[in-house]
Amino acid sequence: VRTDNNNRLCPDDLQLKINQLKSQNIHPFAVVGVAGTTETGNVDPLRTIGEICQKEQYHFHVDAAWGGATLMSSTYRHLLDGIELADSVTIDAHKQMYIPMGAGMVLFKDPHAMNAIEHHAQYILRKGSKDLGSHTLEGSRSG
């Protein structure tokens, strides 16, 4: 998908690419917008992307790993306008929240959406286990 002079996703081109894919019987299921790129802080036009996703019934994910904490600023939160349309949002507490250890998070609008990636292996987290490992990369076999 093309980007503009500020490296932000072009919604018109997104819609064009979606139409092209659909005409080839290829059905995307998700679109990712960035709310603050790591190096330059650019924010994609989240509201427009979110509206396209609602119309197409795609999952809308926003990568706000770096920029998400901006929502806590009454002066700058408007920069992330439209993030509320996201189905899921990534936010890293070890960035602008200054947590001294890695703390990446994904927030889901529908808490049951996370079940789509749940996995249980026999040797590890058993069904019903509350271990976060069933939804993250952190799971391991216990001693």
Ligand SMILES: *Cc1c(COP(=O)(O)O)cnc(C)c1O
């Ligand atoms: C840091 C960052 C990531 C990766 O997050 P990690 O927690 O380092 O894996 C992804 N997207 C953006 C925009 C980031 O700033």
